[in-house]
Every structure is written in C-alpha cells, then in structure tokens.
Amino acid sequence: MDDVLKASVTDPRGERLIDELTGQDLSALSVSDLGERIERLKGEISRCEAALDKRQGATAAAEALFKS
Numbered sequence: 001m002d003d004v005l006k007a008s009v010t011d012p013r014g015e016r017l018i019d020e021l022t023g024q025d026l027s028a029l030s031v032s033d034l035g036e037r038i039e040r041l042k043g044e045i046s047r048c049e050a051a052l053d054k055r056q057g058a059t060a061a062a063e064a065l066f067k068s
Contacts, residue, residue, distance in 0.1 A: 026034065 029037065
C-alpha cells in the first residue's frame with residue numbers, strides 16, 4: 001500500500017496529495033496493490049459524495065429558510 005494513498009484519506013493537505021496520487025506511475029504496483037488502491041479510492045469517493053450531499057442539504061435548507 002503506498003503512503004500517499006494512506007495519507008490522502010486523513011491528511012488536511014488534500015489537494016496536493018490528490019495531485020500526487022492521480023499522477024503516480026502505476027506500473028510498479030502489483031495486482032493486489034492496484035485492487036486495494038481502487039477499493040480505498042472508492043471509499044474516499046463515497047466519503048466525498050456523503051459530504052457533498054450533506055452540504056447541499058444544508059444549503060437547500062438555508063435557502064428555504066430565507067425564502068420564507
């Protein structure tokens with residue numbers, strides 16, 4: 001498991017780590033490493049989607065409050 005992927009989930013530097021992660025050479029990774037990387041990325045995508053849904057819900061609630 002590469003350290004950049006582990007750090008990207010918890011590191012507040014976010015964007016810089018994502019840039020490093022998405023630009024990495026994958027040719028040195030094993031099939032197992034690639035599978036694990038994909039699963040961790042899917043988990044991170046789900047976490048981002050949940051945060052986005054929560055924020056969109058809060059925005060919609062605030063807009064509805066001010067339109068009343």
